[in-house]
Amino acid sequence: MKEITRNKKAYFNYEILKKFEAGISLIGQEVKSIKSGRINLRRTYVILKDQEVFLVGANIPPYQPKNAPPDYNPKRSRKLLLKKPEIKYLIGKTKQKGLTIVPLRVYTIKRKIKLEFALAKGKKQFDKREIIKKRETERDIRRIIKGEKP
Numbered sequence: 001m002k003e004i005t006r007n008k009k010a011y012f013n014y015e016i017l018k019k020f021e022a023g024i025s026l027i028g029q030e031v032k033s034i035k036s037g038r039i040n041l042r043r044t045y046v047i048l049k050d051q052e053v054f055l056v057g058a059n060i061p062p063y064q065p066k067n068a069p070p071d072y073n074p075k076r077s078r079k080l081l082l083k084k085p086e087i088k089y090l091i092g093k094t095k096q097k098g099l100t101i102v103p104l105r106v107y108t109i110k111r112k113i114k115l116e117f118a119l120a121k122g123k124k125q126f127d128k129r130e131i132i133k134k135r136e137t138e139r140d141i142r143r144i145i146k147g148e149k150p
Contacts, residue, residue: 004034004113006105007041012128014102014120020090022115023081024055024106029072032063034113039106046080046101046117048091053080055103055115080115093119 010016026034033039040059047054054077062068082090093099103117 001107001109003105003107004037005039005041007044007103009042010102010104010118010120012131013123014100014118015123015127016102016104016118016120017099018119019104020082020086020117020119022053022117024113024115025079025081026060026113029063029068030060031113033060034106035108036063038063041103041106044103046103048087048094048101051087051091053082053087053090053101054078055080058103080117090119098122 038061042059044055044057047056056077057075058078059074061074062072090101094101098121100120100122101117102120103115105116107114107116
């Protein structure tokens with residue numbers, strides 16, 4: 001499994017409740033572009049529309065810009081490939097207040113491109129501050145330990 005990109009902000013801004021894996025419906029040049037690492041998950045989200053799941057806002061630039069079709073839109077919505085029970089589960093959970101679906105990472109398994117997304121709950125501002133404080137104290141502790149060893 002080769003990880004192509006990760007949405008680091010999702011782990012900071014949301015409390016991850018349950019993870020899912022889905023295939024992405026892509027055209028040929030998007031596949032080549034993603035495999036070369038040119039995908040951006042910033043400001044992306046997953047929506048449910050008419051019993052289908054879509055990835056919205058993911059920027060996938062054309063693999064060869066000069067050979068791209070004239071009507072190519074790098075930020076178009078892309079359909080996610082899931083099983084019906086998973087879609088029904090997500091529909092039920094997203095109706096609950098405060099739950100959302102956030103893309104976490106894109107990776108390849110064998111020759112297929114997969115998207116890992118999660119059912120998540122937004123964190124409050126004070127939760128984020130606590131995480132930052134904890135991270136800083138751990139960093140300070142490591143610096144002290146390194147300073148004593150030499």
